[in-house]
Structures are given as structure tokens and as C-alpha cells.
Amino acid sequence: MRTYRLVLVLVVLSVLTQGISFAQNWPRFRGPNGAGISDVKSIPAQWNSDNYHWRYALSGEGNSSPVVWGSQVYITAADADSGERVLSCINARTGKKVWSESIPFEKYRRHKNNSFASSTPAVDELHVYTMWHSPEGSPVTAYTHDGKKVWEFDLGPWTQGQGGASSPIVFGEWVFIDNDHREGSLLIALDRKTGREAWRIPREGKRACFTTPCVYSPLGRSPEIVFTHCYEGIVGVDAATGKQNWHIDVFGTHSQRAVGSPVVFEDLVIGSSGAAGGKRNVVAVRPLAKPQTLDGVQTTAEEAFRLFKSSPHVPTPIVYQGRVYLWEDKGVVSAYDARTGEVVWRTRAGGTFFSSPIIVDGRLMNLDVTGKVIVIQLGDKPEILAENELPEGGKGSMAVGAGQLLIRTEAALYAIGGVRN
Secondary structure: OHHHHHHHHHHHHHHHHHHHHOOOOEOOOOOHHHOOEEOOOOOOOOOOHHHEEEEEEOOOEOOOOOEEEOOEEEEEEEEOOOOEEEEEEEEOOOOOEEEEEEEEOOOOOOOOOOOOOOOOOEEOOOEEEEEOOOOOOOEEEEEEOOOOEEEEEEOOOOOOOOOOOOOOEEEOOEEEEEEOOOOOOEEEEEEOOOOOEEEEEEOOOOOOOOOOOEEEOOOOOOOEEEEEEOOOEEEEEEOOOOOEEEEEOOOOOOOOEOOOOOEEEOOEEEEEEEOOOOOEEEEEEEEEEEEEEEOOEEEEEEEEEEEOOOOOOOOOOEEEOOEEEEEOOOOEEEEEEOOOOOEEEEEEOOOOOOOOOEEEOOEEEEEOOOOEEEEEEOOOOOEEEEEEEOOOOOOOOOEEEOOEEEEEOOOEEEEEEOOOO
16 A cells, blocks of 8 residues: 555656646657646747758658657558558657557548547557557557557447547556547556556447546545546546546536637636537636535535636647636637636737637747638737748647647648757
């Protein structure tokens, strides 16, 4: 028991350290714990094609994001005509291919804005972990950093017609996956070394959602994995045991889908759900250490505040220095007090966005579908610093690694900033 507690303490300290320093590794969708923040200072606010460190031509489409571990970048792509999905490993300094792995697949029905490579890999010091969705089966696969396949676990057929998009994360000794669609929906933890199932929680499968979980580390309690779903609400699960510690149903029963992923701020968990052309909510909840009776109802979490106006459907919220920022799908950007939900400012950046914003050295930025990267200087009043143009558009969220901004478009992966060789 003492050893187990020591491991948990070390894991929590690691997460807290990542939250402060945001080191060069970008190990999952939106980086350390999905926060989307980097403090590196080697990425310019304004740039053009002369500032590309390198450009890597991709072998197919994809909405997935790049991830980074050390000197290697990993990214997925899919070519529906050739029936090939590809995981590529790229040297972060040179932009040259280190290795690639090809996986055959058959084209299936999906939403026009989705892709056949929408799940972002996860990576740690041992492996890179991919997740592919398909009506034939949805394998989670671990590869070593030199491209050797170690294990594979099939989650079963993906039964929702819009296609899949959620991504795995790694925390402690496990890979965690939110696999919410129709039949066979579940939350699951896999041993990162062997791929063996550690625990699973069946879900009702009332509607497919596309969120990626995050880690919540409450003081005095074991680390939890947070999952969101439009009709299941927000739930905190003990990472080691799979025991549900708390749950709150906050999004309502209207037609909607949870696409943006949860983020944490101090003792709050912030989740979102909504409809593309209808009602949307961003809700901050406070998990309780012990069940309490509120308004005559026993609960394990309480709602702190709720944001309606200009809330996003697809882009994930981002929290930085006590403020929560929302980048709405049509380019309205809002700042709120992260403790109270009070609006600080709102501005219009324009564009259409499926990617989630990130913050680099105090600058908020996002990629629109035409290939424009809008950069906003944060403060009490926002200032649009730049509108940087790429040769083609994209829907994947940007990443930061090896001191570089990594941008995935329809045709290529671009590296901007960093130290040139």
C-alpha cells in the first residue's frame, strides 16, 4: 500500500509539474493533460513561407494532431483511394521521415467534416499508441519508438455513421479511452506495456461523442480520469481501479453532441456539449470530496457556472492564468473569469474553425479551414497580432514540440520556429 501511494504521489507531482512548465514533449491531443499551453519563446507571432523550418508531405487526409516525444514527431493520415492508413514518425529537427507503418482499411460512411484519420495518437517514453475507428473493428495499437508493433487491442466495430474522432491518453501505467458511440460503448483502461484490459465501464451508447479524457488530481484523493458525454454528463473515475467517484448530468436532453474535450482549472472541471446549429453549453463543475445534499438532492459534484453566449461546438475551451477562453466555431473569441464565469472581453477573429486553440507564450492562436492561423495577444483587451497564411487549410489542432509550432493541413505538416540546423 505504501508503494502504491508513493507511485500516486509521484504521478500527481509529474502532472502538476507538466502543468507549470509544459516541457517540450506534446504527448497527446492538445499537449500535457489536454491543456493546450506551451511557454516556449522560439515561435514567432507573425511568419510567412520563409519561416518554415520544414514541410513534410502527408500521404493522405486527416483531422488528427501531431504529437511529440523527444526528437520525434508522430502523425496519422489516411488515403481512401488506396485503402491505406499511415502512422508516420518524423525527425523533429530535420522534417525527414524516420519510419512509417501502413494499415489497410476499407472506406466507410462518415461525416463530410470528419476524416479517416481523426484520432490523435498518444505517446510516452515506451510507445506511441494509435486508435483507428472502423465498422470492421477499432484497434488500439502500441509501437516502439523505432516502429516495432508491441500489442494491439480491438475495441470492436464503430457503429456510428459520422465516423470516430476521440483519442487515447496515457497516464501512470495505463492507456485510457472514451469509446462512446452506439452498441458496445465503453470507457476503458489498458495496461500500456501489455495492452491487457485493466478495467472497463459500459456506457448506454445513446449518442456518439468525440471527446478525449483528461486527468483531475484532487488534493487528498487518488488521480481521476474525467470523461464527458452529452447525455451521460461529466464523470470522474479512479484511474487505478475504474471506480466512479463522482458524476453530474449538466448538458440536458436536447439534441446535441459532446465534441470539445474536458479541461481542468484548480478544483474545477470544465466540459462542453451542444449542437452545430442549436443550443450549446460550457459548464464548470466542482467535484465534492464526499456526497452532499444540495437543494434536497444528494450529489457528488456541483455546478459552479455555465457559459452560453458564443460557446463553441467543436473547439475545446482553454484555461490560462485564471481565465477561460472560448473560440467559437465561426471565430468569436471570448474570455471569462475562470473562477466565476464573468465575461472579461469578447472579440471577433472571423473564419471557420474545427481545430481547438492553443496558447504559446501568452498568445492565443487557432487554425481555420482555409489555412489561416490567427494569433491574439492576451490581456485585459485582446489584440490580433497576425493572420498567417498557409498554402492549404486544415481541421487538426496545432501542437508544440522541439521549440516549434507544428501545423497539420490537408496536404502537409509544417514546422515553424525553433532552432534551425
